[in-house]
Amino acid sequence: MVASKAKALGKLVALVVTAGVVLAAILFPYVGGMGVAANRVSDTIAAVPADLVAAQMPLGSTILDxxxxxxxxxYDQDREIATAEEIPKYMRDAIVAIEDHRFYQHNGLDAQRSLKAVGGFFAGESAGGGSTLTQQYVKNYLGFVLAKDDAERKQAMAHSPARKIREAKLAVEIERQMGKDDILVRYLNLVPFGGNVFGVKAAARTYFGTTPDKLTLAQSAFLAAMVNKPTTLLKDPVEAKKRRNLVIDRMLETGFLKEGKQVAxxxxxxxxALAQPLNTRSNDCGNLDGGTxxxxxxxxxxxxxxxxxxxxDKIKRGGYVIKTTMDPAATEAAKRAAENQVSKDTKGIANVMAVVEPGADKHPVRALAANRDFGIDAGKGQTAYRLPSTITRFGAGSIYKIFTAAAALDRGVAGVxxxxPVPASYTSGVYKGEKNKPYTVTNDSSGGxxxxxxxxxxxxxxxxxxxRLEEEAGLDRVVDMSVKLGMRDSMQTVNRGGEKPDADAKDATLRINQEQWVKDGKIGSFTLGVTVTSVLELANVGATIVSDGKWCPPTPIDQILDRDGKSVAINEPGCEQAVEPGLARSLGQAMSKDTTEGTAADPANKAGWTRQMIGKTGTTQIHQSAGFVGATTKLAxxxxxxxxSDTPKxxxxxxxxxxxxxxxxxGGKVPARTWxxxxxxxxxxxxxxxxxxADPKYLN
Incomplete structure (x- = not known):
C-alpha cells in the first residue's frame, strides 16, 4: 500500500511539474526561468530545431534491374513521402480532430490539454492526452529520425518531465519557423501506422491498396485511429470499427466534417475492408517476387x-534509387541452365554462373545465378551465401593456365x-612438392x-x-598477370584451399593472402588452379581479354539517384590497361581452339555453337570442382x-x-554445358x- 501511494505521488509530482513547465513555455517561451533542468536539456538540443525543420526522414531505397x-x-522504416497535394482534406481533418482539435489556434502548446491531463489524474483517469500535434511531431522525430538505436529511441520517447520540457520548447520554436499546414504534412509523413509502416502514403498502400489522394472519409478516419493503437486495431475488427467511428464523430463535433451527420x-x-493480404512492401534482398x-x-x-x-545502413534510410546493370533475360537464362545441369535439390553440388559484358570503359555485370535459390531454407535448395560473387573455397583448375600463357607471351618465351615440348611427365627444377620433395606433374591422358x-x-x-612455361615466364610474373587480368579480390583473400603452410598460425594476422603465399612458397601448382577463386572475377577475366586488355571493375551499378533525383557519385575503381591490346588479342586467338578441337569441343558441338570465342576449361586434382570460362566480343x-557441402567430396x-x-x-562437362x-x-x-x-610479334 505504501509503495503504491509513493508511486502515485511521484506520478502526480511529475504531472504537476510538467504542467507548470508547459504553462511557462506558453507564457514565457524565451525566458530563461524554466529552471536548471530545462536549461540542461536545451543545451543538449540547441541545434535540433533546424533538423526538425529540414525533416530529412528515413526513406527506403529501391534497387532496379x-x-x-x-x-x-x-528500408528501416517503410515510408514514402506524400506531397501536400496528395494528402486529402479528410485525412488532414481526421488526424487533427482526434489528436489536437485546437491545432490551428495554439502556438505549439495547449494549456487546456496540459491542465486536462493533470485533472484526469485527480479524477482517476488516464494522464495522457496533453501533447499537441506539434509536440507529437517532435517526439516522433526525435524517436524515429534522430535516434540511432532502440536505446536512444526509448530515451527520446520516455514518459518524463524532461521529455515534456524538451517537446514544449521545441514545439514553440518549430511553430515560429513553420506554418501549420507544413507541420501537419510532415507529421502525416512521419508517424508510424503499425508494424514497420510509416507515413500516410505507405499506410494507404499497405492497408487499402491505394494512394493518399484517393482515401475515402472512412479510410482516412481508420488511419487516423491507427496512430495511437495500430496493433489493437489490426487484431480486433470490433475495436477497429469503434475507434474509427469515434474519429468520425469527433470530426463532426469539432466542425471539421462540414458535410454533416448523414455523410458521417x-x-x-x-x-x-483492409487489403487481403496487406500490401506490405518486401524488405531486403531475395524477398521480392522472383527474389530467389x-x-x-x-x-x-x-x-x-x-x-x-x-x-x-545509409541505403536503408537514404531514399536512393539504385539502377543496376542486371539483365533479367541473362539472369533467367543463366539460372535455367544452372538448374537444368544440376538440379537445385542436388545434395552437396553447386553450379554457379556469372555473365559480364566487355567494354573499353565499363564491364557491366549482367547476371549472377546458381542452381541454388537465394534464401535461408536449405531444405528447399536455398542458400544465403553470395555464391556467384564471393570467393569459393575451391580452385578453378586449369583455367589458371590462361595467366601462365599471358605471362609467357608478355615475357617473349612463347608464341601463339x-x-x-609436352612430355608425359615433368619434374620441376624450380618448385618443390609436399614435404620438400621434387614437384612432379603428369598429364591427364597418356600418350598424345x-x-x-x-x-x-x-x-x-x-x-x-x-x-615448364611457368618456370620460363617466372612464377611472380604469372601471379601478377592473374591480378592484372582480373583475379584481384581472389588473390588478396587469405588462403582457404590447397596447401596452407600458415593455416595453423596462432595469430590470425600472420596468415597471408593468396598472392604472397604463392610467391613466397614458390607454389608451382598455381598454374593448375589450386587457389581459391571467384566465379565473377573469372568471368571478368574473359571480359578483359576480349576488351583489348582493358580491365574494368565488374560493376553492377548503372546510376544512383538520391531522394531528390540527383545523381550520386560513388568511389569505384577506374579502368586500367591491364595488358597492351596486341597481347590481349594474341591471347584471345591462343584461346580460340578450345571449343573447336579442345576440351570444350563436345559440348559446343552438341549445343550447335558456331561463333568464334575464347574458352578454357579447368578441373581440380581430386574433382571437387571444375569450371569453364568463355567469351565472345559481346558477352563473357x-x-x-x-x-x-560441409564435408566436400x-x-x-x-x-x-x-x-x-x-x-x-x-570443365568440359557440366560447366561447359551450362555455359x-x-x-x-x-x-x-x-x-x-x-x-x-593476333599481333604478329606474339605469333612466334
Whole structure:
C-alpha cells in the first residue's frame, strides 16, 4: 500500500511539474526561468530545431534491374513521402480532430490539454492526452529520425518531465519557423501506422491498396485511429470499427466534417475492408517476387556499394534509387541452365554462373545465378551465401593456365604458334612438392603429342607444358598477370584451399593472402588452379581479354539517384590497361581452339555453337570442382561447379552429377554445358563478330 501511494505521488509530482513547465513555455517561451533542468536539456538540443525543420526522414531505397523493374526494396522504416497535394482534406481533418482539435489556434502548446491531463489524474483517469500535434511531431522525430538505436529511441520517447520540457520548447520554436499546414504534412509523413509502416502514403498502400489522394472519409478516419493503437486495431475488427467511428464523430463535433451527420453515418456504416493480404512492401534482398533468382545480384550490389562508401545502413534510410546493370533475360537464362545441369535439390553440388559484358570503359555485370535459390531454407535448395560473387573455397583448375600463357607471351618465351615440348611427365627444377620433395606433374591422358603450340596447349591443357612455361615466364610474373587480368579480390583473400603452410598460425594476422603465399612458397601448382577463386572475377577475366586488355571493375551499378533525383557519385575503381591490346588479342586467338578441337569441343558441338570465342576449361586434382570460362566480343561468362557441402567430396558426372568417392567431373562437362545452354539464347540476334587477329610479334 505504501509503495503504491509513493508511486502515485511521484506520478502526480511529475504531472504537476510538467504542467507548470508547459504553462511557462506558453507564457514565457524565451525566458530563461524554466529552471536548471530545462536549461540542461536545451543545451543538449540547441541545434535540433533546424533538423526538425529540414525533416530529412528515413526513406527506403529501391534497387532496379536494367529495365527499371524493382528487384529489391531496403528500408528501416517503410515510408514514402506524400506531397501536400496528395494528402486529402479528410485525412488532414481526421488526424487533427482526434489528436489536437485546437491545432490551428495554439502556438505549439495547449494549456487546456496540459491542465486536462493533470485533472484526469485527480479524477482517476488516464494522464495522457496533453501533447499537441506539434509536440507529437517532435517526439516522433526525435524517436524515429534522430535516434540511432532502440536505446536512444526509448530515451527520446520516455514518459518524463524532461521529455515534456524538451517537446514544449521545441514545439514553440518549430511553430515560429513553420506554418501549420507544413507541420501537419510532415507529421502525416512521419508517424508510424503499425508494424514497420510509416507515413500516410505507405499506410494507404499497405492497408487499402491505394494512394493518399484517393482515401475515402472512412479510410482516412481508420488511419487516423491507427496512430495511437495500430496493433489493437489490426487484431480486433470490433475495436477497429469503434475507434474509427469515434474519429468520425469527433470530426463532426469539432466542425471539421462540414458535410454533416448523414455523410458521417454513411461512413460509419462502411465495413473496414483492409487489403487481403496487406500490401506490405518486401524488405531486403531475395524477398521480392522472383527474389530467389535476383537475390544473388542484389547481394552483390550491396557488397559493391559498401566498398564504394555507401553502406547498407545509409541505403536503408537514404531514399536512393539504385539502377543496376542486371539483365533479367541473362539472369533467367543463366539460372535455367544452372538448374537444368544440376538440379537445385542436388545434395552437396553447386553450379554457379556469372555473365559480364566487355567494354573499353565499363564491364557491366549482367547476371549472377546458381542452381541454388537465394534464401535461408536449405531444405528447399536455398542458400544465403553470395555464391556467384564471393570467393569459393575451391580452385578453378586449369583455367589458371590462361595467366601462365599471358605471362609467357608478355615475357617473349612463347608464341601463339610456337611449338613447345609436352612430355608425359615433368619434374620441376624450380618448385618443390609436399614435404620438400621434387614437384612432379603428369598429364591427364597418356600418350598424345610430344610438342604443341601454345594455341594447341590451351585447347588440350597438358599440365607438363604449363609448369615448364611457368618456370620460363617466372612464377611472380604469372601471379601478377592473374591480378592484372582480373583475379584481384581472389588473390588478396587469405588462403582457404590447397596447401596452407600458415593455416595453423596462432595469430590470425600472420596468415597471408593468396598472392604472397604463392610467391613466397614458390607454389608451382598455381598454374593448375589450386587457389581459391571467384566465379565473377573469372568471368571478368574473359571480359578483359576480349576488351583489348582493358580491365574494368565488374560493376553492377548503372546510376544512383538520391531522394531528390540527383545523381550520386560513388568511389569505384577506374579502368586500367591491364595488358597492351596486341597481347590481349594474341591471347584471345591462343584461346580460340578450345571449343573447336579442345576440351570444350563436345559440348559446343552438341549445343550447335558456331561463333568464334575464347574458352578454357579447368578441373581440380581430386574433382571437387571444375569450371569453364568463355567469351565472345559481346558477352563473357564463367561457370564453376563445386562441392558445397560441409564435408566436400569428389563429383561424378552421370545422367545427373552426384557426389562420389572418386570423381570424374571435368570443365568440359557440366560447366561447359551450362555455359553454352545459357549463352546461346543470349547471343540470338547479335551479329557474329570474330575475334580480332593476333599481333604478329606474339605469333612466334
Amino acid at each position: 536494367r529495365n527499371g523493374q524493382p528487384i529489391a526494396y531496403l 453515418d454513411e461512413a460509419k456504416n462502411d465495413d473496414i 533468382t535476383t537475390g544473388f545480384f542484389c547481394g552483390y550490389v550491396l557488397d559493391y556499394l559498401a566498398k564504394a562508401g555507401l553502406s547498407k 604458334n610456337k611449338s613447345m 603429342d610430344t610438342t604443341m603450340t601454345l594455341q594447341g596447349a590451351l585447347a588440350h591443357s597438358p599440365n607438363t607444358a604449363f609448369v 561468362g564463367a561457370v564453376l561447379v563445386f562441392s558445397d 569428389p563429383i561424378c558426372d552421370g545422367v545427373k552429377p552426384y557426389l562420389c568417392a572418386k570423381g570424374n567431373i571435368y 553454352f545452354e545459357a549463352m546461346k539464347p543470349l547471343h540470338k540476334g547479335i551479329p557474329d563478330t570474330p575475334l580480332p587477329p
